[in-house]
Amino acid sequence: MGQDVQLSNVGMCFDEFWAVRNVDMHIEAGEFFSFLGPSGCGKTTLLRLISGFLDPSEGVISINGQDMRGIGPNKRHTAMIFQNLALFPLMSVAHNIGFGLEIKRVPKLEREKRVDELLELVDLPGVGDKKVEDLSGGQKQRVAIARALAVEPSVLMLDEPLSALDLKLRHHMRAELRKIQRRTKVTFIYITHDQGEAFTMSDRLAVMSDGKIEQLGYPDAIYNNPATPFVASFVGETNTFHGSLSEIKDSSAIIDTPTGPLHCRNPQNLGQGTDSIAFVRPETISFMNGAQADNSLPCTIDTWSFEGAFITIQLKTGDGKPLTMRISNRGADLNLEPGKDVHVAFSADNALLLPKEASHA
């Protein structure tokens, strides 16, 4: 069964460089939690702190309420799946999986039984006596998972384990990992720079940048209500309009941009005159269909690309600003031609206003 992980004001400093700063958060027992962020944002450092390969420069990490200071990786109820898997090449598959049990002096017969069960769990029955190098990428992946689960960890950490697989296999393994997590109820802490992975697998996730947590929440909340400009632009695609907030109406606000005034949603209640950015997702922009819209912009079509289920159109606004919109393909001929003048619209609800200077409260 999974255990919870509490990070209290955790920081990690390497030679005056703070790789992780002020991380204060709680991961629930049995949760599938992801850290999402670009490379170098400190997520791997955070994982190594939780698994015990590093000691935090400040703050405390507790697992199941127990302070982990001074407890090495070999004494924690955690297991890690490394980015390169780190399987033991000289041992057979079964020996790899049984390694942790061998260390724990589990009798041979019981060990063999357990290994067989784990091979069953990861859908690899009967390959126990094979050599690691004889397995395919996806099979090695499963062996690594089985090896980590063999020691019955309460917290399983995964460091971008799918990055080496091809696209199809990656999608398959996402579902597979989720299934294994539900079956074992172990707390999974997953690290990735791939938002698709983070969104499809996680119960909750944290977006990281520069060693700090930018936002923590449910996947839909992070996508629909990003809290900082970084999250808004890192997660998903978005169009940005820079401007100064000129007028506040009860639920919305108007900013003056070079493209013209825009009606926006103002969840952070920014005051008049604030330098702000409006974020508009491409899929929330549509062609004007005569009805009244909060924001409508005259544009020219620059290029467009047909992507099967949807069509991505690159536009230029009146002041020459590039704008991306994405519409789903309903089979109708849209008569798209480069150079054609069109009117596009989006609602104030879909234009999210955030302050230009991110405030890290």
Added chain:
Amino acid sequence: MISSKKVLKIITGSYLFLFFGYLFLPLIFMGIVAFNSSSLPQVSPWEGFTWHWFHELSQDSRMWDALTNSLIVGVSVVCISVPIGLAAALLLTRLQLKSRDLLYALFVSPILTPGIILGISTFLFWDRAFAVMGGLWTAIVAQSTFISAYCMLLIMSRIQRFDRTQEEAAFDLGASHQQVFFKVTLPFLKPALFSSVALAFMQSFENYNTTLFAIGFEQTLPIYIGTKLRQFISPAMNALAVIFIVLTILGALIYEYRRMMERRKEAERKKQAKALKKAMAVQPVPAMQGA
């Protein structure tokens, strides 16, 4: 007309013939001498086939003493040099010391130092510092200075191919530092350790110059041969050479045979594994499979 291909073949053939002749003719001549009953080491005149020189060699008690000494020194050098080489290799590949390059130069320097100097300095050091006379011990120490450096280089080249996350993985799975070393690191280094044992023994066994100046009044086999050749020439020495040549060739043949068998086994295993991979390939996933 001779085709250019044929010319090339002739040239290559004669080159190889000359090359191998240059390598092996002296050995063959030397070998033949061991069976000539003439008391001077010569091929002609051929005075008749004999095993006499082998018999004489086997009666030579000083030869047996020297051989025993060589074996003692060889085994001792292995016991000292391989652990030191392993430790040095681990140290140099692991520690992120600023002085790493300096340490490396220090460890390797005995290889670049003339053997005579190693021998003399070891001899003098033990004599002056501890009043220990030259003998097998000083020979062992003197040889180990540079042989451990060879072992270090051999082991280092293997360590550099080692993926250290394997150690972290073992540690993460509950192993202690000792268990990580003995269950993960050492098995990976095993081939390099075997080669350094062989290399260390052979280097020690054939060493002449360092040993000569360090060993005092004792004798190892190469020193015995050297002394013997200076005193008087006997075909018994040729007999000794023949024995070593035969042993070397036998060793090489056994090694090659075992490697061949291993390669055959490996190929067979690879073939089976490939079939398995094919059979167990992941089935196509439905496009919209939910998590």
